[in-house]
Amino acid sequence: LLVVLGVLAALTPLAAHDPVTTNITYAREIHAILQARCASCHSPGGPAPMSLMTYDEVRPWARGIKDQVLTRRMPKWSAAHGYGAFANDPSLTPTEMATVAAWVDGGQPRGGVAGAGSPGSPGPNGSSLPDPTVSAFRRNVRPLAIPSAATEASLGIASHWIAAWDFQPGDSLITAATFTSGDGSPIGTWVAGDGVARLPPDAGLRVVSPIRVHLQRRQPTDYESRRPARPSLLWLQPRSLMPPRRVWVEQMACGTPRTGDIATLLAVRPVLVDRGSARVWLERPGAPQIVVGWFRSVESLYARTFWLARPQELTSESRVAVDAACTMELTLASR
Numbered sequence: 001l002l003v004v005l006g007v008l009a010a011l012t013p014l015a016a017h018d019p020v021t022t023n024i025t026y027a028r029e030i031h032a033i034l035q036a037r038c039a040s041c042h043s044p045g046g047p048a049p050m051s052l053m054t055y056d057e058v059r060p061w062a063r064g065i066k067d068q069v070l071t072r073r074m075p076k077w078s079a080a081h082g083y084g085a086f087a088n089d090p091s092l093t094p095t096e097m098a099t100v101a102a103w104v105d106g107g108q109p110r111g112g113v114a115g116a117g118s119p120g121s122p123g124p125n126g127s128s129l130p131d132p133t134v135s136a137f138r139r140n141v142r143p144l145a146i147p148s149a150a151t152e153a154s155l156g157i158a159s160h161w162i163a164a165w166d167f168q169p170g171d172s173l174i175t176a177a178t179f180t181s182g183d184g185s186p187i188g189t190w191v192a193g194d195g196v197a198r199l200p201p202d203a204g205l206r207v208v209s210p211i212r213v214h215l216q217r218r219q220p221t222d223y224e225s226r227r228p229a230r231p232s233l234l235w236l237q238p239r240s241l242m243p244p245r246r247v248w249v250e251q252m253a254c255g256t257p258r259t260g261d262i263a264t265l266l267a268v269r270p271v272l273v274d275r276g277s278a279r280v281w282l283e284r285p286g287a288p289q290i291v292v293g294w295f296r297s298v299e300s301l302y303a304r305t306f307w308l309a310r311p312q313e314l315t316s317e318s319r320v321a322v323d324a325a326c327t328m329e330l331t332l333a334s335r
């Protein structure tokens with residue numbers, strides 16, 4: 001009997017797995033890390049080729065996940081670490097990176113059921129888990145719909161002030177969506193992985209009808225199963241009163257440093273050639289330079305807005321300097 005059982009065990013797929021040599025489990029540590037760092041793209045219907053939200057989805061990708069995480073290719077984030085600090089930085093901490101690597105090398109044990117990604121009841125977008133990136137105002141504000149196959153769209157609205165905005169791509173190939181007001185002034189750009197764009201509480205941005213939308217798409221990978229595209233949705237959270245501070249997005253040619261009125265720099269968005277790099281810093285007379293960020297090998301399909309962890313005051317004598325040919329979009333606030 002023992003011999004028979006031994007033979008059966010050897011034939012089951014489990015026997016082919018690496019021996020378990022770690023205490024780290026999917027249920028206890030790994031699920032939470034992937035939920036926090038990868039779910040914004042790798043969830044059902046999200047802008048990545050596959051979901052990584054359950055043990056069964058993650059297991060076949062274990063080696064790839066370790067590789068992508070240790071080389072910092074995932075999550076996609078092109079700001080070099082140690083140069084500036086950003087509020088929307090999704091990068092793993094060194095401890096999280098080591099935890100993922102040790103779990104993969106240690107045989108990828110599943111562990112207890114808590115958070116193990118049991119199927120549960122699917123939510124509206126096919127996700128069985130509450131999506132941390134979904135804003136509360138999605139429930140209260142009616143979204144503007146962008147037709148599923150569109151690359152350009154024009155949306156009629158009543159012009160108003162907004163406090164935040166949010167976007168949901170209708171197609172997993174959409175990598176970026178740029179929004180412009182009817183008067184030509186930029187509103188902002190959503191890039192895969194981004195959550196809600198929320199302005200400071202005392203600030204608002206004026207949107208003017210019609211809003212023009214431009215969508216960018218990537219090529220499908222050979223390992224993804226495609227779903228039918230749905231309309232993309234844009235939510236604009238209105239502000240009822242005129243805000244104390246106005247927010248606007250200013251485009252700056254990178255060769256010519258910005259000099260302008262007093263304003264607070266909230267965010268930068270480098271628009272470079274594909275895989276281009278740029279350093280951005282602030283110069284103020286009589287003060288040391290301040291590094292804003294070093295953006296390396298930026299994929300042009302993922303030209304993201306980097307929200308400064310500490311907004312910087314620009315006086316009329318400050319210069320925003322950039323060491324590469326590009327366009328820099330500055331998100332500014334002022335009274």
Ligand code: HEC
Binds near residue numbers: 069
């Ligand atoms: C900004 C969206 C986004 C985020 C966040 C993201 N991914 Fe991805 N991931 C993608 C896309 C898109 C691809 C398809 C290949 C490409 O474009 O690089 C991909 C591909 C992958 C692949 C396959 C790579 C290959 O070529 O074999 C792995 C593994 C992966 N991601 C793991 C992760 C992990 C782990 C995280 C979180 C730590 C993560 N990703 C976060 C968008 C994302």
